[in-house]
Amino acid sequence: DAKTTQPPSMDCAEGRAANLPCNHSTISGNEYVYWYRQIHSQGPQYIIHGLKNNETNEMASLIITEDRKSSTLILPHATLRDTAVYYCIVRPRYSGNTPLVFGKGTRLSVIA
């Protein structure tokens, strides 16, 4: 799986958009970008994934650059409950039996 780089921490004001960047410059053509988050004392939760087109669901939007070397997860109206560690993971869509490997992620603090 390609390596990802994320800032260790970010702050965001409540009600504003939170934009979490991820660098994956060694991504290969068959690899997707996945995002998970982990709220304190809970297990990680899947948020969204994408290949090259921008994606949106009820939780977030994912913007992937045209060269696919970086992406941004957008929480459009951050709330205090969005305070969590956010993990960006790159791996093939159908990766068989290989496990997910988590990096250190970005600790997002949403401030009232």
Next chain:
Amino acid sequence: DVKVTQSSRYLVKRTGEKVFLECVQDMDHENMFWYRQDPGLGLRLIYFSYDVKMKEKGDIPEGYSVSREKKERFSLILESASTNQTSMYLCASRSLQGATEAFFGQGTRLTVV
């Protein structure tokens, strides 16, 4: 909703005890995983299983073993608990079919005294 259930949320055990952490998933997933999470170290993979009775070592298998006798259940065993195994333990499952998102349990916070 997919559900991954870990048997205990909090557990306190004594050094040298044999400890069983149980994980059950209700979505007929082939893959199941055990991670531990420690401050500053992130999630580290202990063992995973891709089928009944099949297991693979992860990054930190020492001091642990696993059992998967039924598809829905994956057990993590600490043969002789030690204080350095005090940690948050997370179980996950994932299907081989279609989407490959992993689903996690709520975690078991184990304290070995």
